[in-house]
Structures are given as C-alpha cells and as structure tokens.
Amino acid sequence: MAPFDYVEGGMADMAKFLGKRLLSALVTIFLLSIIIFTISHMSKGDPAQIILGAEATEEQITELRHSLKLDRPVVEQYIDWIFGAVRGDLGDSYYTGEPVLAEVASRLVPSLRLAIMAEILAVIVAIPAGVFAAKNKGRGLDYMLSTTSLLGLSIPNFLMSLILILVFGVAFKALPVSGYRTLKSGVGVFLKYSILPVLALGLGQAGILMRMTRSSMLEVMNTDYIKTAKAKGAKSTVILFKHALRNAFIPILTAIGQSFGTLFAGTAIVETIFNIPGVGQLVVTSITRRDYAMIQGVVLIISIMWIIINLALDILYGVVDPRIRLAKKAH
Numbered sequence: 001m002a003p004f005d006y007v008e009g010g011m012a013d014m015a016k017f018l019g020k021r022l023l024s025a026l027v028t029i030f031l032l033s034i035i036i037f038t039i040s041h042m043s044k045g046d047p048a049q050i051i052l053g054a055e056a057t058e059e060q061i062t063e064l065r066h067s068l069k070l071d072r073p074v075v076e077q078y079i080d081w082i083f084g085a086v087r088g089d090l091g092d093s094y095y096t097g098e099p100v101l102a103e104v105a106s107r108l109v110p111s112l113r114l115a116i117m118a119e120i121l122a123v124i125v126a127i128p129a130g131v132f133a134a135k136n137k138g139r140g141l142d143y144m145l146s147t148t149s150l151l152g153l154s155i156p157n158f159l160m161s162l163i164l165i166l167v168f169g170v171a172f173k174a175l176p177v178s179g180y181r182t183l184k185s186g187v188g189v190f191l192k193y194s195i196l197p198v199l200a201l202g203l204g205q206a207g208i209l210m211r212m213t214r215s216s217m218l219e220v221m222n223t224d225y226i227k228t229a230k231a232k233g234a235k236s237t238v239i240l241f242k243h244a245l246r247n248a249f250i251p252i253l254t255a256i257g258q259s260f261g262t263l264f265a266g267t268a269i270v271e272t273i274f275n276i277p278g279v280g281q282l283v284v285t286s287i288t289r290r291d292y293a294m295i296q297g298v299v300l301i302i303s304i305m306w307i308i309i310n311l312a313l314d315i316l317y318g319v320v321d322p323r324i325r326l327a328k329k330a331h
Helices: 003-042 048-053 057-067 072-088 100-135 140-156 157-171 188-220 222-233 236-247 248-266 267-273 281-289 294-322 323-329
Strands: none
Touching: 003 294, 048 057, 048 281, 048 294, 048 323, 057 267, 072 248, 072 294, 100 140, 100 188, 100 236, 100 248, 100 281, 140 157, 157 222, 188 236, 188 248, 188 267, 236 248, 236 281, 248 267, 248 294, 267 281, 281 294
16 A cells, blocks of 8 residues: 555544544533533522512512513523524523623633643642652552542542641631732732642642552553563663653543543632632522523533543544554444
C-alpha cells in the first residue's frame, strides 16, 4: 500500500471516529436536557409565589405565572426552551429578568479560574507523588504518600473549606476567608483571595490523581521493557519519567480530564462558603428562588462543558494511540 493511500485511510478512519463521537455527544445533550427540565420542574415551591412573597394575592400570583408562561403545559414549555437553547437563547431569569446566558457568562470566569487553578495544583502535587510512591512501593515513603492521599480524598470539600478557614483565617489570620478579587486588583491580591478555595478544591483531586498515577505506574513498571531498561543500566529518573510515565499517561490523562469536570461542576459548595460570585453560587441561589430558567440554563451549560471535555479526551486518545480508535471501530 502506498503511503498516500495509508494517510487517506487514516484520515477517513479519524473522520468516522469524530463523527460517531459528535453524534453520541448530541444525543447525550438531548437526553440531559429532558432530565434537567423534568427535575427542575419537579421541585416543590411556586416561583411566582417566592418572587412576590407571602403577602401576594392569588390574582397577582396568577398574573405573574402567566407572564412567566408557567401556566402552559410542561411539554410546551420544554419545546419552547429546547428550541430556544438551540438558537442560543436560554430564556430570562424569573427573578432578575436578565438573559440566562448573559448571567452565566458573567459568572463563568471566577468558576473557571478556580477550577483551573485547583486542577493545576492537583497535577503538580499528585503526579510526582504518585511516581515516587510507585518507585518506593512498600516502603515508608509509599505508605506516607498513600495515607496522605487517602486522607485528602476522604475529606469532603465543605469540611476541607471549614478546616482551612479555621486554621489559616481564624487561628493564624494569614488569609482572607471570604470574597473574590479579579486580576485587576493585582496578582498578589488575586492569589491571596484564591489560595483557600483552590486548596479546598484541589487537595481532594490531588489524592485521587496521586492514587491513579501510582496504580498506573506500578502496572507499567512490571513490564518487560522497563526491566530491560533497568538491566541496561539506565538511570532511574530516565526509566521513571521517560519510559514508565509516558506509557502510563493515558489512564492518568483520563483522570485529569474527569477531575477537571468534577472540579468545575462541584464548585457550588466552595463558592458559597467563600462567597465567590461564580456559577456554583448562582446555582445554589437559583434553587432557593425556584428560578427554573436559570437552573436549567446553568446545569445544561455545565453538562455540555463536561461532554466537551470527554469528547476532547476521546479525540486525544484516537490521536495519541490509533489502536484505541481501531479497537472502538471494530466494536
């Protein structure tokens, strides 16, 4: 087979692979939209009643429900919402009257910054710790790192947040325990207000990534080519990082991608505790107000971002290791 024919075949396989993944992503988003809409409308409480307050008359509540189109059949409400979402219109907030997309966009940057910084922290801490734990399997360093990682992933985000506040905010008074500052306030001020929430989110993910890295490294280090490299006298650092880590990286990459989605989707509690005006805090506020339009819009956007992350990982696997793409094609 000529090289040109091989390239054409490879590109055709990649196109089919991407097409299947995109179709699967669209079907998933559609099913998620149904679930999101149904769950949000099953919650107890009347949005019109909550907005107007306990002293509102029945006529006022009925009029507001009509203006918000809440008196229409649920199926019609869903059809209007999903067709609007396809056009990029997620409706208006019941409470503020502002477009949902604009509200989410204004809150997206703090959440993304928080999630990205927490992910960077987790990767910087977890991967070296996992590598050295695998290298020292069964020794004191391995037990210490494994115990520390287990402790980190066992403590929920809200409890980790409270511990950090008590230690660094109350006891030592070293860091602010509430509020958010943008980069316009200065890098130092921005980092000072970001340290505690980033630690609260990142330490638990670091524990998960560390254990995944250790497990993947141990599996690779038992292979023949690693034993051959050791027999040839290769340096331990070269064996660990050039040979073992490179070949163990696909499961680690999966864990990193999934942990970022988890971090972004799970910022609600941390943002609420530290009073950060992000998407997570917006979700919590919208739930208390029964703001269906906002709840649906935020959860749909977070779900789409999660799907995009997993789609990007699938594509990356197919690029990095064609065997994965061909194996999926065979099935």
